[in-house]
Amino acid sequence: MISLEELKNLPSEAESAALSAKNQQELNQIAIRFLGRKSKLTLFLRSLKDLPKEKRVEVGQVANKVRSRISEIFEARGRSLAHSLKPIDITLPGISPRLGHAHLISQAINEISAIFKEIGFKRVRHPEVESDWYAFEALNMPPDHPARDEWETFFMDRPAKGDGDGKRFILTPHATSGTTRALVARKLPLRVINIQKCYRRQSDISHVPMFHQFDGVYADEGVTIRHLKGVLEYFVKSYFGVKREVRLRPFHFRFTEPSFEVDISCGVCGGQGCRLCKEGWVELGGAGMLHPNVLKAAKIDPAKITALAFGWGVERVLLMRSGLEIPDIRILYENDLRFLEQF
Numbered sequence: 001m002i003s004l005e006e007l008k009n010l011p012s013e014a015e016s017a018a019l020s021a022k023n024q025q026e027l028n029q030i031a032i033r034f035l036g037r038k039s040k041l042t043l044f045l046r047s048l049k050d051l052p053k054e055k056r057v058e059v060g061q062v063a064n065k066v067r068s069r070i071s072e073i074f075e076a077r078g079r080s081l082a083h084s085l086k087p088i089d090i091t092l093p094g095i096s097p098r099l100g101h102a103h104l105i106s107q108a109i110n111e112i113s114a115i116f117k118e119i120g121f122k123r124v125r126h127p128e129v130e131s132d133w134y135a136f137e138a139l140n141m142p143p144d145h146p147a148r149d150e151w152e153t154f155f156m157d158r159p160a161k162g163d164g165d166g167k168r169f170i171l172t173p174h175a176t177s178g179t180t181r182a183l184v185a186r187k188l189p190l191r192v193i194n195i196q197k198c199y200r201r202q203s204d205i206s207h208v209p210m211f212h213q214f215d216g217v218y219a220d221e222g223v224t225i226r227h228l229k230g231v232l233e234y235f236v237k238s239y240f241g242v243k244r245e246v247r248l249r250p251f252h253f254r255f256t257e258p259s260f261e262v263d264i265s266c267g268v269c270g271g272q273g274c275r276l277c278k279e280g281w282v283e284l285g286g287a288g289m290l291h292p293n294v295l296k297a298a299k300i301d302p303a304k305i306t307a308l309a310f311g312w313g314v315e316r317v318l319l320m321r322s323g324l325e326i327p328d329i330r331i332l333y334e335n336d337l338r339f340l341e342q343f
C-alpha cells in the first residue's frame, strides 16, 4: 500500500500522464492506470478497512478528494482532445478583428490641423507643464494682475527654473502660452498653430478640468486685421460650411490690441435669428492683433513686426458644428463606449 504522501502526489502524476495522451484511446488507457481496479488509488481505498475507525474517516476523505481530482483531470483532457480534433473548415469566413477609431476630439484636432495646414500654418506643440512667465507674464499679465483670476490655474509645488522668474510651474491654462514660445523660438515670418491640452480648476456640465484649445499666430512685416479676417473666414467656411459668415465684435484681452470676439452666423436659422442664437450669431472665440508688449517680451520690435492671433476651444467648435446636444460635456472623457462608438 502507498503512503499518504504518495497518494497526495497522484493528481500531479495523473496530470502529466494525461497531457501526454495524443488521443482519447490513449487517454482511456492512462485513466485505467490511475483509476482502474488495479490502480494504486483503488488498492489504497480497499485497504482503508484495515485502519482503525477514527483514522479511516480522515484518510478516506483525503483519498476521495484525490479520486475526484483525478477524474476531473481526465475529463478536462478528454474535452480538450475532442476540441483539437475537430476538423477545420477553411471555407468558413474568418473572425475579423474589431476595429476601433480615433476619439472624436482627436478627429476634430486632425481636421482642424489639416485646414490650417492648407493656408501655411504649421502645427506645433508646447509643454503642458508651463512656467508662469510664458502663461501670463509674457502675455501682458504681470504678477498680481486681476485678469489672471479668469484662468482658474493649477499651480505646482516645484519652482520654475530656467525661464527667469523662479515662480512655481503651472499646468498651462490656455494654449496661448505657446504663442510666446513660438515667437521666442522661431524665425520670422512665423505661421504656427498650437493645439494642446489645457487645465483649469473647473468641472461641471459645461466644463472639464482638462480640455483642448488651438491657438494660432501669424507674425511678419505688414500683417493686419485684414489677414486676421481672411484666416478666420477660411477656417469657418472650411470647417462649418461655405454659407457661414464671420463677424468680429470688439472685446478686451490683455494680450491682444485690438481684440475681438469672433461670431459666426447661426447654422440653424442662417443668421435670421432663432430660439437658439437669438440674433443670428453664435460666439466662436477670441482673436486679435498681438499686443506690442507681447512682441517686446519675445524681443521682437513691434514697430517693424505685427502679428495676428486667435484661440478657441476644440470641444467648443466640435459641439457647435455637429449640433450635438450633450447635456454634460464630461461624457466626452468618461470612456463610455456606448457614447464614443456613435462617432
Ligand SMILES: [Zn+2]
Binding pocket: 266, 267, 268, 269, 270, 271, 272, 273, 274, 275, 276, 277, 278, 280, 281
Ligand atoms: Zn439661429
